[in-house]
Amino acid sequence: MAIITLTTDFGEKDYFAGAVKGAIYSELNDVKIVDISHSVSPFHISEAVYIIKNAYKNFPKGSIHIIGIDSELTPENKHLAVKLDEHYFICANNGILSLIASEIKPEKIVEINIHDKVQTNFTVLDVFVKVACHLARGGTLEVIGKSIQDIKYIKQYEPTVNSDKNQILGHVIYIDNYGNVVTNISRKFFENVGKGRDFTIRARNTSFSSIHETYSHAINFNVEKDKRQEEDGKKLALFNSAGFIELAVYKSNLKTVGGASTLFGLDYLDTISINFE
Known part of the structure; x- marks a missing residue:
């Protein structure tokens, strides 16, 4: 079929x-x-x-x-x-x-x-x-x-690296239904530039120093639930299922706790920087 x-x-x-x-x-x-x-x-x-x-x-x-x-x-x-x-x-x-x-x-x-x-x-x-x-x-x-061979081309926004190889500049390329913000910085690009160094991701006034593999990876389930810090609304960065760095809010809801796009003040094509130490 x-x-x-x-x-x-x-x-x-x-x-x-x-x-x-x-x-x-x-x-x-x-x-x-x-x-x-x-x-x-x-x-x-x-x-x-x-x-x-x-x-x-x-x-x-x-x-x-x-x-x-x-x-x-x-x-x-x-x-x-x-x-x-x-x-x-x-x-x-x-x-x-x-x-x-x-x-x-x-x-x-x-x-x-x-x-x-x-x-x-x-x-x-x-x-x-x-x-x-x-x-x-x-x-x-x-x-x-x-x-035909010739088609219309439009510019694809690619992340860039400075001459000292210690900073990546990327952009927001997608905002999903939860308000999570997807950047154009792929895992492969990040790892090739970062080479295991410590880093800080900055998006307007928000920063991240770690990247998780999943949303729930940001939660310490070894701690009893009533003793954990607030989970809903916790900010995190992760490699999403498409292989790009995503800035998110755990169990985000645009009608209650909000989403990364609203809480971090980010929109399409806004700049995301990653500085390596």
Whole structure:
């Protein structure tokens, strides 16, 4: 059974996500549709990339991923279908592919050219669904587009190291549903620069001198519960499941104890520094 995933900024209030699913089932009843996320911030390409890059690898090879972010067809925003890492991606040529493919070269890229055969003012619903169902039936990319090499590139924010090799400067690239703050500093980058040295992570007025492996690793469970320091709301840094340094609050809740983003005053692209001793 073919798998088609959906990653969009449609939200949950409107009919858009449901309509896309209905259109897929109208063409293929023997298909599995998986919602990766419909809560991407509107038109936020970097946020969508973080979500899809860390989700798609868990799906079987051959899965088809529709990305409905900034997808309206314009002369400057054509549509692409891509085979990458034995998966298929359908998205707009707005720079999103350049970030998804930053580490793995696509096997094939085509610019979708079936628009004259499909009447639409909702391209994800009509064009992207048609392409996804074509691929799900075993169709080839060449049938729905012309092969291209050049795509739109956008700058990917990378952490930097100073000339003395004792400071990393990174940025916030994602804020999750709990308010936890994900940086663009990977474990590998941190370890290559740090080489085991002591360090201090600084984010505005908040600092950290250790990095945990999990959220609960920050809690000393050898101490009786009633004798531990306050757990909910405890600040911590950790290597998250995607392999990046994340600044978090233990059992955060944006409606009660708050989250790292609100408590630390951090937002997208804010600077994070790590100083080594």
